[in-house]
Amino acid sequence: MTALAPISTKDRILDAAELLFANDGFEATSLRAITAEAGVNLASVNYHFQSKDALLHAVVARRAGPINQRRIEALQQLEEKLRNEPIPIDELLEAFFRPVTECNVLVPRMMVRFHYLEARETFRAIYETHFKPVANRFAPALRKALPHLKPEEAFLRMQFTMGAFAQLAAGSGTMEVVSEGRMHAPTREEALRQLIQFTAAGFRAPSLGAGL
Amino acid sequence: MTALAPISTKDRILDAAELLFANDGFEATSLRAITAEAGVNLASVNYHFQSKDALLHAVVARRAGPINQRRIEALQQLEEKLRNEPIPIDELLEAFFRPVTECNVLVPRMMVRFHYLEARETFRAIYETHFKPVANRFAPALRKALPHLKPEEAFLRMQFTMGAFAQLAAGSGTMEVVSEGRMHAPTREEALRQLIQFTAAGFRAPSLGAGL
DNA sequence: GTCTATAGTCGGATAGAC
DNA sequence: GTCTATCCGACTATAGAC
Incomplete structure (x- = not known):
């Protein structure tokens, strides 16, 4: 069930952000890189999370x-x-x-x-x-x-x-x-x-x- | 003698870059922050070193x-x-x-x-x-x-x-x-x-x- | 919820006067 | 060698249509 559950935009962003933050660091990772990796729209980050900083908090939490x-x-x-x-x-x-x-x-x-x-x-x-x-x-x-x-x-x-x-x-x-x-x-x-x-x-x- | 020698622009840049790279990281440190800290002109970085990457190399070397x-x-x-x-x-x-x-x-x-x-x-x-x-x-x-x-x-x-x-x-x-x-x-x-x-x-x- | 389009800012790098 | 002025790209964030 979990394996077949569709992955939400929010989770796709979290996954991509985790990957890129871990590999490239926070400063070096742009929201554009994250949304590209996640295959979602740029604006969706600021919709689901409010800012890049808040996204970081969510990724860690x-x-x-x-x-x-x-x-x-x-x-x-x-x-x-x-x-x-x-x-x-x-x-x-x-x-x-x-x-x-x-x-x-x-x-x-x-x-x-x-x-x-x-x-x-x-x-x-x-x-x-x-x-x-x-x-x-x-x-x-x-x-x-x-x-x-x-x-x-x-x-x-x-x-x-x-x-x-x-x-x-x-x-x-x-x-x-x-x-x-x-x-x-x-x-x-x-x-x-x-x-x-x-x-x-x-x-x-x-x-x-x-x-x- | 060394204590009284004037500090060259080049060295001022190296000192400032070392300080800021160490404390804030490479990506998070802008050339503008470095030149402000060093009290030198922005363009002098690209004159003495060719690029931010080359400056990093010089700082380490x-x-x-x-x-x-x-x-x-x-x-x-x-x-x-x-x-x-x-x-x-x-x-x-x-x-x-x-x-x-x-x-x-x-x-x-x-x-x-x-x-x-x-x-x-x-x-x-x-x-x-x-x-x-x-x-x-x-x-x-x-x-x-x-x-x-x-x-x-x-x-x-x-x-x-x-x-x-x-x-x-x-x-x-x-x-x-x-x-x-x-x-x-x-x-x-x-x-x-x-x-x-x-x-x-x-x-x-x-x-x-x-x-x- | 998801898109396009864009505002507004800041970055690195350079041209050219002095 | 040092300055001012500026180009131009990339960034975060948002406004507003759908």
Whole structure:
């Protein structure tokens, strides 16, 4: 049924915008490119959404909702299973990242752009709305999992982790390009396991103590 | 002497472009914004550089040359000191990242944008010219330092590392913003040490073996 | 809801005087 | 080398017919 349902103009626009925002960035993507990709009329964007900025919000919101819900569900399951005991860092990381890797590939790439590298005010608003609440939900469990780290260290390492993930999400075919075809890209599952292996070890590394 | 030397129009443009490209991105930065920031005439950009793309190349080239030279010098010193023995991964990482953190803060932020997230052909060319040669120079030492990893794993972890660094470089005041003022940002030296601590531990983590 | 047509703005780049 | 003035294309957004 869903497979046969006709795709509305609104959804065609959202799909095209997601694709182009993820691949080319927000500034570099024109509404003309989006409507051409979607096979719809230029004016329909301003009819269904009010502006390019509002379209961006809609594109993010469509994906962020389900992802964040599954993140929180996964965290709740871990909390119930371990009842007050600290959740191992690799399980926390999996709860946070698996919901992202399991959805459309474009989404993480797009989110990465928005969360970290586009500087406009719009992206700040998106961060506040869609990312911050989840981060706050995970923060206490993260602190309990990392008693050996000072808050600043834990925070910095969480940033490193987000960056490592971003790198993974942003790169489409990076491995083939850089290695000039000698290596094959990992599957999503392999990449996720490698990410967790790498970042969990980073989190477990001793505190640097004095200084920070 | 250098402090009193008058700043040429060309350099004023390069400085302004670096600032704005780093903060707002290439697409979002207009030549008009650059010339306004630099306090020079609009037409001077097309006089000194031929186009916006060529200006971008010039902005990157001015910084990438010295940085890469110091990276390779640091690597050579390690190679001479250790004579055929593998270089510890944390020393390799320091040789690679310290030259970047020691220059103007804007540069890494800008390079991060260009290396990973702006999709245009221009950025590919910049990568090929300024980044790939250094990566190739470091690659053998990296392999020797990581005998427990398969090539694909080592490569993937190097990507994670670049992402972690990118996150650090891209965020100006991220820690203050996200923690709502409860934490202070680390100094550059602290941040570098934390980055190396984190990523070196990630590299040392056991291979995941089968699968990848 | 979907189109055409266009307003109004801003972008990169250039011509030509000084 | 530096300016003013301008071309011309591309952009977002909207008005108004259907």
